[in-house]
Amino acid sequence: LSRSVEKAWKMVSKDGKLTPENIKEPLKEIRRALLEADVSLPVVRRFVKKVEEKAVGQEVIVGVTPDMAFIKTVNDELVELMGSKGAKDLEQGFPQVILMAGLQGVGKTTACGKLALLLTKQKKKVLMVATDVYRPAAIDQLQKLGKDINVPVFDMGTSASPVEIARAGIAEAKRQKVDAVIVDTAGRLQIDDDMMKELKDTKAAIKPTDTLLVVDAMTGQEAANLVKAFNEQADISGAILTKMDGDSRGGAALSVREVSGKPIKFVGVGEKMDSLEPFYPERMASRILGQGDVLSLYEKAEQAIKAEDAEANMKRLLANKFDFNDFLTQYKTMSNMGGAQIMKLMPGMSKISEKQLYQMGKELKTYESMINVMQDEERASPEILAKSAARRRRIAQASGRTEAEVSNLMAKFTAVRAQVSKMSQMMKLGSPGGAQN
Ligand code: GDP
Ligand code: MG
Numbered sequence: 001l002s003r004s005v006e007k008a009w010k011m012v013s014k015d016g017k018l019t020p021e022n023i024k025e026p027l028k029e030i031r032r033a034l035l036e037a038d039v040s041l042p043v044v045r046r047f048v049k050k051v052e053e054k055a056v057g058q059e060v061i062v063g064v065t066p067d068m069a070f071i072k073t074v075n076d077e078l079v080e081l082m083g084s085k086g087a088k089d090l091e092q093g094f095p096q097v098i099l100m101a102g103l104q105g106v107g108k109t110t111a112c113g114k115l116a117l118l119l120t121k122q123k124k125k126v127l128m129v130a131t132d133v134y135r136p137a138a139i140d141q142l143q144k145l146g147k148d149i150n151v152p153v154f155d156m157g158t159s160a161s162p163v164e165i166a167r168a169g170i171a172e173a174k175r176q177k178v179d180a181v182i183v184d185t186a187g188r189l190q191i192d193d194d195m196m197k198e199l200k201d202t203k204a205a206i207k208p209t210d211t212l213l214v215v216d217a218m219t220g221q222e223a224a225n226l227v228k229a230f231n232e233q234a235d236i237s238g239a240i241l242t243k244m245d246g247d248s249r250g251g252a253a254l255s256v257r258e259v260s261g262k263p264i265k266f267v268g269v270g271e272k273m274d275s276l277e278p279f280y281p282e283r284m285a286s287r288i289l290g291q292g293d294v295l296s297l298y299e300k301a302e303q304a305i306k307a308e309d310a311e312a313n314m315k316r317l318l319a320n321k322f323d324f325n326d327f328l329t330q331y332k333t334m335s336n337m338g339g340a341q342i343m344k345l346m347p348g349m350s351k352i353s354e355k356q357l358y359q360m361g362k363e364l365k366t367y368e369s370m371i372n373v374m375q376d377e378e379r380a381s382p383e384i385l386a387k388s389a390a391r392r393r394r395i396a397q398a399s400g401r402t403e404a405e406v407s408n409l410m411a412k413f414t415a416v417r418a419q420v421s422k423m424s425q426m427m428k429l430g431s432p433g434g435a436q437n
Pocket of ligand 1: 102103104105106107108109110111187242243245246268269270271275
């Protein structure tokens with residue numbers, strides 16, 4: 001066993017870093033996957049460059065190929081980019097004022113209703129305001145949604161301007177002492193100056209706590225330009241990504257974050273009013289990376305993450321002073337099935353048989369019974385035991401083992417400790433006695 005551990009470590013140190021060469025192929029795959037997921041080309045370029053710079057020089061952990069290590073880096077970077085910056089909740093306010101923006105047909109009016117229902121469930125008193133004066137049907141649509149979810153809708157028909165309606169709506173909301181006002185707006189088929197001016201004017205008039213850009217997840221490549229325009233002109237506070245129940249591959253999510261730096265606050269997953277979910281960056285990363293050939297590598301990389309945990313455990317172990325407690329932990333890790341799975345991931349370690357594991361499990365029980373009856377000082381410094389036959393006899397009697405078995409444990413301990421010490425030197429983790437934490 002110890003010889004194969006040694007071999008594993010040697011094999012890994014040879015291929016231990018990500019280099020421009022060994023990430024060339026997986027980088028191409030990632031590029032392809034991102035484009036297939038409809039991430040905008042400039043966003044793909046910038047992301048790939050960034051992740052390449054970040055990856056090169058990174059260490060490849062035990063048991064993992066450079067491809068897998070690289071995919072993991074990409075995944076972490078995606079999650080980080082889409083999720084870890086900025087709060088995802090709505091901004092607070094008295095009242096909260098949420099202004100919806102976006103092109104026509106993306107799901108703004110539907111999102112108003114969904115958000116209203118969500119806030120109602122949080123015991124908030126909500127008012128919706130209809131400012132889409134260009135299509136009378138749009139006002140009816142919001143009124144109908146309001147009835148369905150039992151939330152009042154303020155409108156002035158098509159007789160006033162959107163800005164006037166919005167302002168009057170806020171005044172009404174304050175009079176009624178509502179907690180949250182949701183303002184629906186008119187979109188256009190494309191970005192145009194009228195729409196932007198209207199949005200800016202409305203924003204200036206009502207000073208919303210949130211300006212949410214509603215983006216259809218199927219927008220694809222265009223998403224980046226769209227987000228850029230809205231963010232520059234109307235300084236959005238976040239986005240709602242709608243129609244994620246369709247077969248969109250999520251690329252718009254990355255574009256939104258990369259271009260604006262603003263969070264995706266919600267995701268729409270259906271036409272019904274309760275189809276609004278929080279945004280989970282991890283899920284979106286798997287959706288984006290779950291394209292074509294990357295998928296299998298991605299799955300392997302997930303296993304690699306588990307192996308990384310094992311390595312971290314091992315490092316912690318190696319950094320500590322190695323005593324009988326560590327010995328027991330080490331032995332437990334190696335002999336339980338979880339440990340065995342991880343060991344099998346390491347190169348050169350696949351040869352541990354079930355029989356050997358069973359044998360180790362049996363030994364573990366014997367060792368454990370003896371270590372359990374040791375005094376704390378004996379567990380911490382096995383030298384005392386080596387010096388005292390009386391102590392060894394006491395342990396044998398208390399654990400129901402023979403003195404020979406105690407000697408056997410001592411020999412095993414000495415061997416394992418020597419091995420650990422050697423491994424830690426090979427891994428350049430400092431001296432085996434040097435505690436790090
Ligand atoms: P608006 O023009 O931006 O106000 O868009 P609407 O709210 O009127 O929605 C346009 C269409 O998209 C309607 O048929 C909605 O039912 C549909 N829709 C909105 N959100 C979603 C969603 O998350 N999933 C699906 N499948 N359809 C949606
Ligand atoms: Mg609408």
